[in-house]
Amino acid sequence: MMRFDIMTLFPDLVSTVLTESIIGRAQKSGAIRVATYNIRDYSEDKHHRVDDTPYGGGMGMLMAAPPIYNCYEAVLKRQEEEGFAARARRVIYLSPKGKVLTQTRAKELARDYDNLILLCGHYEGVDQRIVDEIVDEEISIGDYVLTGGELPACILTDCVARMVEGVLSDAECYEKESLSDGLLEYPQYTRPYEFHGRTVPDILLSGDHAKVDAWREKEAKETTARLRPDLIDT
Numbered sequence: 001m002m003r004f005d006i007m008t009l010f011p012d013l014v015s016t017v018l019t020e021s022i023i024g025r026a027q028k029s030g031a032i033r034v035a036t037y038n039i040r041d042y043s044e045d046k047h048h049r050v051d052d053t054p055y056g057g058g059m060g061m062l063m064a065a066p067p068i069y070n071c072y073e074a075v076l077k078r079q080e081e082e083g084f085a086a087r088a089r090r091v092i093y094l095s096p097k098g099k100v101l102t103q104t105r106a107k108e109l110a111r112d113y114d115n116l117i118l119l120c121g122h123y124e125g126v127d128q129r130i131v132d133e134i135v136d137e138e139i140s141i142g143d144y145v146l147t148g149g150e151l152p153a154c155i156l157t158d159c160v161a162r163m164v165e166g167v168l169s170d171a172e173c174y175e176k177e178s179l180s181d182g183l184l185e186y187p188q189y190t191r192p193y194e195f196h197g198r199t200v201p202d203i204l205l206s207g208d209h210a211k212v213d214a215w216r217e218k219e220a221k222e223t224t225a226r227l228r229p230d231l232i233d234t
Contacts, residue, residue: 002110002164003033003084004157005075007068008120009050010150011036017154022168023161031166034157035078039063042070051123060124068119068130075117086115091136093119093126094149094156098138101156105139110163118156120149184228186219 006014014036018024026032040048044066051061072091079086090113099105109116119126119135131138141152161167189200203215224231 001030001033001114002161003079003086003115004035004161005079005115005117006034006036006120006153006157007039007071007075007118008036008148008150008153009039009122010120010148011038013150014120014154017151018157023158026161026164026167029166032161032164033084035075037071037075039067039071042074043067044070054124058124062124063122063126063130065127065130065133068126069133072117072134079115084115086113088113089115089117091117091119091134092156093121093131093135093138094141094152095121095125095138096140096143096145098140100140100142101159103159106156106159107163110160116157116160118149118153120153122148182231183220184224184231186216186223 008014018034019027023032023034027034040050043050049064050067051063054060054062090109119130139152139156141155146152189204193200193205201215203211206212
C-alpha cells in the first residue's frame with residue numbers, strides 16, 4: 001500500500017477531488033491511503049493564525065514555520081498510531097520553484113517510495129526554514145502560479161497513485177499511454193464505425209496485430225512530432 005499525507009489549509013478541497021472516481025475507489029479498496037491535515041489546527045496562536053508579514057517587506061503574507069512543523073510531527077504520529085511504518089518516505093513541497101513534474105518522475109516516486117508527505121503552500125509561500133528543515137524535494141506542475149498548492153497536490157497524488165499496484169485493473173493501462181515511452185499516444189477509435197462521414201482506419205479492423213502495432217507506433221511518432229516536437233528533441 002502507498003500512503004499520501006497532505007498538509008494543507010483546505011483539506012475539504014483536497015478530499016473532494018481525491019475521493020472521486022478511480023482514486024476514490026483505490027482508497028476504499030486499500031490500494032492507497034490518503035490522509036489530509038489542516039495546518040491551521042496545529043497553530044499555537046490563539047486565533048489559529050498560520051501566516052505573517054515577510055521580513056524585509058513585500059506584498060502578501062507568508063505561511064509561518066511552526067504550524068507546518070507541528071503538522072508534520074502530527075503526520076508522523078498518526079502514522080505510528082495507525083501502525084504504518086514507511087519503507088521509504090519523501091516530503092514534497094508543491095512549489096513553482098520546483099522541477100516540473102513529468103511522467104518519468106511520477107514513475108520513480110511510485111517505484112521508490114511508499115509514503116509521500118505533500119506540503120501545500122498558500123499566500124506568498126512558506127518560510128524558507130521549513131523547506132530547509134523537512135522538505136526533500138520541490139515539485140511544480142507547470143510554469144505558472146496558482147493561489148495554493150492544493151490542486152498541484154491532487155494532481156501529483158493522482159499521477160503517482162494510478163501506477164500503484166491495485167489502483168488500475170492492469171499495468172498496461174499506464175504502460176502504453178501518452179508519455180509512457182516519451183511519445184504521445186496514437187489516435188484511438190470506438191463504435192460507431194462511421195461518424196459524421198469519418199470512418200475508423202481499416203487497419204484497426206484487420207485483425208492483424210502486428211500491422212496494428214506498427215500503425216500505432218507510426219501514428220504515435222507522427223502525433224508527437226506534430227503536437228509536441230520538444231519531446232522528439234528530448
